[in-house]
Amino acid sequence: MAKHRIRVAVNGAAREAEVESRLLLVHLIREVFRLTGTHVGCDTSHCGACTVILDGAPVKSCTVLAVQADGAAITTVEGLEQGGKLHPVQEGFTEKHGLQCGFCTPGMLMTASALLERNTNPSEQEIREAISGNLCRCTGYVNIVRAVQYAAEKMR
Amino acid sequence: MIPAAFDYHCPASLDEALGLLARHGSSAKVLAGGMSLLPVLKLRLGAYANLVDIGRIPGLDGIREENGFLCIGAMTRQAALERSELVRAKYPILGDAVPLIADPLVRNRATVGGNLANGDPANDQPAIMLALGATFVARGPKGERSVPANQFYKALYTTALAPDEILTQIRIPIPPPRSGGAYVKLKRKTGDFAAAAAAVQVTLAGNGAIERAAIGLTNAGPTPVEATDAARFLAGKVPDEKTIAEAARMAAARSEPSADRRGSVEYKKEMARVLVGRALQKAVARAGGR
Numbered sequence: 148m149a150k151h152r153i154r155v156a157v158n159g160a161a162r163e164a165e166v167e168s169r170l171l172l173v174h175l176i177r178e179v180f181r182l183t184g185t186h187v188g189c190d191t192s193h194c195g196a197c198t199v200i201l202d203g204a205p206v207k208s209c210t211v212l213a214v215q216a217d218g219a220a221i222t223t224v225e226g227l228e229q230g231g232k233l234h235p236v237q238e239g240f241t242e243k244h245g246l247q248c249g250f251c252t253p254g255m256l257m258t259a260s261a262l263l264e265r266n267t268n269p270s271e272q273e274i275r276e277a278i279s280g281n282l283c284r285c286t287g288y289v290n291i292v293r294a295v296q297y298a299a300e301k302m303r
Numbered sequence: 304m305i306p307a308a309f310d311y312h313c314p315a316s317l318d319e320a321l322g323l324l325a326r327h328g329s330s331a332k333v334l335a336g337g338m339s340l341l342p343v344l345k346l347r348l349g350a351y352a353n354l355v356d357i358g359r360i361p362g363l364d365g366i367r368e369e370n371g372f373l374c375i376g377a378m379t380r381q382a383a384l385e386r387s388e389l390v391r392a393k394y395p396i397l398g399d400a401v402p403l404i405a406d407p408l409v410r411n412r413a414t415v416g417g418n419l420a421n422g423d424p425a426n427d428q429p430a431i432m433l434a435l436g437a438t439f440v441a442r443g444p445k446g447e448r449s450v451p452a453n454q455f456y457k458a459l460y461t462t463a464l465a466p467d468e469i470l471t472q473i474r475i476p477i478p479p480p481r482s483g484g485a486y487v488k489l490k491r492k493t494g495d496f497a498a499a500a501a502a503v504q505v506t507l508a509g510n511g512a513i514e515r516a517a518i519g520l521t522n523a524g525p526t527p528v529e530a531t532d533a534a535r536f537l538a539g540k541v542p543d544e545k546t547i548a549e550a551a552r553m554a555a556a557r558s559e560p561s562a563d564r565r566g567s568v569e570y571k572k573e574m575a576r577v578l579v580g581r582a583l584q585k586a587v588a589r590a591g592g593r
Contacts, residue, residue, distance in 0.1 A: 215334075
């Protein structure tokens with residue numbers, strides 16, 4: 148089975164790797180690039196803990212092959228903070244207690260940041276729909292929605 | 304979970320992709336969005352020695368009206384369909400359905416062609432294509448051919464596509480004036496497949512009677528079901544409450560669901576009846592009827 152040389156931009160930095168066809172994007176990110184902020188949750192594309200932004204769109208990286216991402220720009224949770232300053236969604240989750248155990252948080256942050264890229268004035272319903280592919284088993288979403296609303300207000 | 308090893312091929316053209324399928328035969332599988340295939344490989348429910356990724360072939364995606372048809376490229380992502388103004392304005396049956404497929408993150412990868420070609424009767428778009436009278440365009444070693452949606456689904460996960468063919472485009476006749484459609488789905492939660500779902504497309508005559516109706520059912524048997532008796536019954540009738548109820552009863556009688564965690568056979572058939580009724584009402588209202 149041939150290996151593939153792939154090139155991606157991860158959080159703005161050009162990276163290269165030689166990967167097996169079957170390597171999943173989440174494993175490329177965690178185990179090859181050692182960016183362990185992206186979590187593996189259910190590993191069956193249900194929970195969204197592994198969400199990253201792939202060429203502008205949030206996707207479940209447990210269900211994308213690393214080779215499919217060749218040439219793509221990837222943003223992981225490590226890429227949200229800029230110049231030592233938290234992204235508004237990170238600030239929102241801190242201010243509004245948007246997490247308890249924190250396991251779903253990286254995925255929630257990525258989905259929320261992608262939503263706010265497109266729409267800085269989402270309704271509660273739009274926020275709830277946007278995060279409907281990200282499961283939280285602690286807080287029940289109320290504070291997560293407040294955190295996204297907080298971030299939206301900061302970004303407007 | 305890690306899939307069994309395979310070779311990954313990334314053809315730059317349809318001809319190159321067809322060549323790969325011809326060369327690797329039944330050991331090859333077409334990879335589009337991967338939202339059904341990759342879980343199958345990860346869970347080791349299936350294994351293929353060769354994956355042919357059609358995701359980088361130019362011209363396989365897009366949504367446009369052309370020569371009397373809405374043409375949807377097979378690689379069109381569900382998210383693109385969801386955001387299409389054209390689809391939202393003129394094809395409400397699709398507009399209803401797409402936000403109910405999987406979840407927004409999955410829809411960023413999932414494709415229309417994958418939803419249709421996978422041959423899973425639990426997928427939402429096959430029943431819709433039956434209701435819309437769509438035609439599927441496939442390319443193979445001998446060239447291009449068209450298969451009507453109602454001749455496409457042969458058995459569970461089995462379609463009219465040969466292993467060396469690729470679904471390239473879906474062609475939906477542009478509905479005439481006074482047409483309307485609706486898709487109504489019952490599911491337990493976001494990301495779930497349907498316990499039952501109904502796709503309805505109607506065209507009304509000048510006197511308010513139904514000129515043409517078509518009804519598709521999701522997850523109602525080993526293949527998507529077209530309720531042809533109910534559609535024939537509706538033709539020429541004014542869609543009043545009694546007529547809709549009778550058509551819904553006839554359509555549900557064609558449903559052959561199996562019992563699972565989504566419910567018993569009786570429950571699913573009853574839900575099919577209720578949902579066909581609701582979809583008919585909605586479709587008729589959208590067509591400008593009562």
